[in-house]
Amino acid sequence: MKVNTGKILRINLSTGKVSRESVPESTAAEFIGARGYGVKYLYDEIAPGTDPLGEKNKVIMLAGPLAGTMAQAVSRWIVCTRSPLTGAFARSVCGADFGAWMRFADLEIIIIEGKVDKPSYIHITPDGCKILSAKEIWGKDTRETQAWLNSQHGKDTRTACIGPAGENLVKYAAIVSDRRTAGRCGTGTVMGSKNLKAVAITATRVLHLADPDAYNTLAKEQVKIMGKDGGFLNHKEWGTTSTQDITNAIGIYPVRNFRYGQKVGWQKLVGAEYRKLRVGKMGCYSCPARCGMIHTVTSGMYKGAHSEGPEYESIWAFTGPIDSDNIEASIRADQLCDDYGLDTITTGSTIGFAYELYEKGLINKSDTGGLELIYGKHEPMVALVEKIAMRDGIGDLLAEGTVRAAEKIGKGSDFYTMQVKGLEMPAYEPRGAKSQGYNYATASVGANHCYGYAAQDIFGAPFPHPTDRFDEGNADIVIFNQDDTAANECGVVCAFAARWGWSQLYGKLLAAARGIDLYKDDAYLAQVGDRMFNLERAFNLREGFGRKDDYLPKRIRTEPLHTREAEGEGQMVSHSDEFLDKYYSLRGWTKQGVPTDKKLKELGLDAVIKDIKGK
Amino acid sequence: MTVEINIPPVFQAMVKGVHRIDVNGGTVGECLNEMAAKYPQLKAKLFNKRGKLPHGISIYINGENAFPKPLSKPVRPGDKIYISHIVLGG
Numbered sequence A: 001m002k003v004n005t006g007k008i009l010r011i012n013l014s015t016g017k018v019s020r021e022s023v024p025e026s027t028a029a030e031f032i033g034a035r036g037y038g039v040k041y042l043y044d045e046i047a048p049g050t051d052p053l054g055e056k057n058k059v060i061m062l063a064g065p066l067a068g069t070m071a072q073a074v075s076r077w078i079v080c081t082r083s084p085l086t087g088a089f090a091r092s093v094c095g096a097d098f099g100a101w102m103r104f105a106d107l108e109i110i111i112i113e114g115k116v117d118k119p120s121y122i123h124i125t126p127d128g129c130k131i132l133s134a135k136e137i138w139g140k141d142t143r144e145t146q147a148w149l150n151s152q153h154g155k156d157t158r159t160a161c162i163g164p165a166g167e168n169l170v171k172y173a174a175i176v177s178d179r180r181t182a183g184r185c186g187t188g189t190v191m192g193s194k195n196l197k198a199v200a201i202t203a204t205r206v207l208h209l210a211d212p213d214a215y216n217t218l219a220k221e222q223v224k225i226m227g228k229d230g231g232f233l234n235h236k237e238w239g240t241t242s243t244q245d246i247t248n249a250i251g252i253y254p255v256r257n258f259r260y261g262q263k264v265g266w267q268k269l270v271g272a273e274y275r276k277l278r279v280g281k282m283g284c285y286s287c288p289a290r291c292g293m294i295h296t297v298t299s300g301m302y303k304g305a306h307s308e309g310p311e312y313e314s315i316w317a318f319t320g321p322i323d324s325d326n327i328e329a330s331i332r333a334d335q336l337c338d339d340y341g342l343d344t345i346t347t348g349s350t351i352g353f354a355y356e357l358y359e360k361g362l363i364n365k366s367d368t369g370g371l372e373l374i375y376g377k378h379e380p381m382v383a384l385v386e387k388i389a390m391r392d393g394i395g396d397l398l399a400e401g402t403v404r405a406a407e408k409i410g411k412g413s414d415f416y417t418m419q420v421k422g423l424e425m426p427a428y429e430p431r432g433a434k435s436q437g438y439n440y441a442t443a444s445v446g447a448n449h450c451y452g453y454a455a456q457d458i459f460g461a462p463f464p465h466p467t468d469r470f471d472e473g474n475a476d477i478v479i480f481n482q483d484d485t486a487a488n489e490c491g492v493v494c495a496f497a498a499r500w501g502w503s504q505l506y507g508k509l510l511a512a513a514r515g516i517d518l519y520k521d522d523a524y525l526a527q528v529g530d531r532m533f534n535l536e537r538a539f540n541l542r543e544g545f546g547r548k549d550d551y552l553p554k555r556i557r558t559e560p561l562h563t564r565e566a567e568g569e570g571q572m573v574s575h576s577d578e579f580l581d582k583y584y585s586l587r588g589w590t591k592q593g594v595p596t597d598k599k600l601k602e603l604g605l606d607a608v609i610k611d612i613k614g615k
Numbered sequence B: 001m002t003v004e005i006n007i008p009p010v011f012q013a014m015v016k017g018v019h020r021i022d023v024n025g026g027t028v029g030e031c032l033n034e035m036a037a038k039y040p041q042l043k044a045k046l047f048n049k050r051g052k053l054p055h056g057i058s059i060y061i062n063g064e065n066a067f068p069k070p071l072s073k074p075v076r077p078g079d080k081i082y083i084s085h086i087v088l089g090g
């Protein structure tokens, strides 16, 4: 059986040079694929201090070894880069078909280097790659862009592109594929900084598997198990459009810039209400869940708004931060974010920050261009989405994210930035789900909910052991969730599907796809997750991050949470130092959060030791 | 000795913050029925129209997943049942 380590397409936009390489077998063994390859190549190829928006930063697009096959929910894809929003390691996950199309073109990694003079896009086929003019689509939204690319290259084409937000270097611009986004960390901004509008792949289905027979047997078993799983069937029915029913009920739905954990009148926002506006579904390659619920507004001021989404995070982003229960406005804002190419979470959170500054009198109508940022009013929120994307008026300031905006505004406004490492927090209140909160604190990318999702706290999942969601002592759970996620993102297993009863097949599928038997051992997969997380940590340490950056926002640590009718009133995160000591010790890190030489050697990361000496 | 049922956060919110209860059933189904008798507001959350677990509800006994046929799994005094209501937000 021939080992299939995956191929790299390297494109230098400055010189126009294009080359194909194979991933070395040792890298495949140690990092498996996708996010594993992403951190390995980013760490090795980006010098410390590289300007995230400079020519030397790289955009790395990654499909996993299972993508494009008959196995289900494994064709999502990943982008890694140095984040222009945070300066830290960036990984963002996207859905739709693009990951499968990368594999059809026999690619697992696309490394984009340099910068092109004029707006351009990359067109890839199985045997070629061209850098072409994007004159016709620069300035166009993501829908128009993709339609134009399809008209040029035919129906067997799939694209990943940016919208005007990426072109305008909004610090949290997304990469959009179909209507799915690699939303977080500003990956689209880095594309924009390179004058790169899109990457288009034209290809037809071909499989590149080391052991196709074994693989297909396993994939059939996976399909069978998944199809019967109750979690899958529930997800197929609702996607994430009913998660707010739970988070409100238990008091962890952040409202008014993380002051409350429950929205008054949240019953108006429940999944069944969104359901009334549902007109269809869409999803990722080879996934029968098709969990992207499409909504259309049929009346009122947002009549005609149409979006694949919002899903849970975006439902929250356009309701919770501004204390609105207007479903139609959330659909419109979600549509705008997808069209302009914006991260919905940071967009919503940044707007919520602006509303609080307005309430506190730190900004006023003359700053906002006449908009009255009053809680419950959704019209200014929708207007701000457009202003941010176009850097119009106050949108120019908010396009920088909350940390930079607060630096400019001053007057103590930094207290109201709800972020970790510069990445705005998502839709789970850390004071009511503390393992989730500490995942935000310690995740390599900053406050990201799916970097180590604490299903134990939120849903009562009792593995590897049950938790009390108000307990701050579960460092082992946070590490388990983070490393498990990292290993799954080598796959790339969709975070939802990872819990649909087939996890015992994952390593075997990887082994059959690559021809590397090591992957069959779950303990080995966990070690790969640990290795990835440590290398991401080293990347951040090189950039000056450390223990000081592993704390939740001051509000979360000093102000009691108000949960209205839910449990958790008065909760705070009060034991950060004890938590970090325990977390670092379990990870094999020093008190300063630096992996010890012993730990790095154990993980085969000896070469990293010298890079982080003295941190 | 009784069987302990650990209630997930979203159901705790429906039973005034109760986190766990003790019951006497010999199977998971009997235990859940006893719980539903005590808290009728949970009945529709624990059983669908066909008397099965609704989609999204998983049962663990002492940390082990009770799938398949979770309701007929036997339990003994001292066992701990965990109900997990995984919807997963993205």
Ligand code: SF4
Binding pocket: A073, A074, A075, A076, A095, A096, A235, A282, A283, A284, A287, A288, A289, A290, A291, A292, A494, A495, A496, A497
């Ligand atoms: S569950 Fe949803 S997000 Fe995950 S692979 Fe399927 S369609 Fe994509």
